[in-house]
Amino acid sequence: KQEVTQIPAALSVPEGENLVLNCSFTDSAIYNLQWFRQDPGKGLTSLLLIQSSQREQTSGRLNASLDKSSGRSTLYIAASQPGDSATYLCAVKRLSGNNDMRFGAGTRLTVKP
């Protein structure tokens, strides 16, 4: 069974700091890994998708890496801004079973001005 863990559960940083969010998963048989952002009371916004054959993806100030063999992914946010404050979720798409996405519980990020 695929288990997805995100550490830390909450993180508070001053504006301008670079930061890393972590995601680990127990089964390396995945199609892809996707990072999402969720604002309070809202749906999920897709940030980055990494296919199982890829090592990293970049979009603006965001960089996501994937090490499938060790079951780890990181989301790097450069020069953080107060507008980055949100909950960040990672999800892995399984190769077996339902082929559904398995989610971590998220990291709640607060960027202080």
Next chain:
Amino acid sequence: DGGITQSPKYLFRKEGQNVTLSCEQNLNHDAMYWYRQDPGQGLRLIYYSQIVNDFQKGDIAEGYSVSREKKESFPLTVTSAQKNPTAFYLCASSQTVNTEAFFGQGTRLTVV
């Protein structure tokens, strides 16, 4: 503009009632999903559909039902058999099972 629309945004259910949550997408995606989100927990899969007229149970399907009569629509019914329905419900779609997934804005269901 393209996207996934969930309605209503807020829904209140009395004990013993069935309620239906709407999910519509104009992205021409084949796969659609329903997830439930509870405070402090990750999303859990209720049902998914890879193609029209076909759907499969997820991890927590008991007390829920779905239909997929049209490609763009995947409504979720929360039946009276669901003992703890108060939660935030999210609908998602993707072109295929292994491509990027997109989510709607969610429906918050409360039992009164």
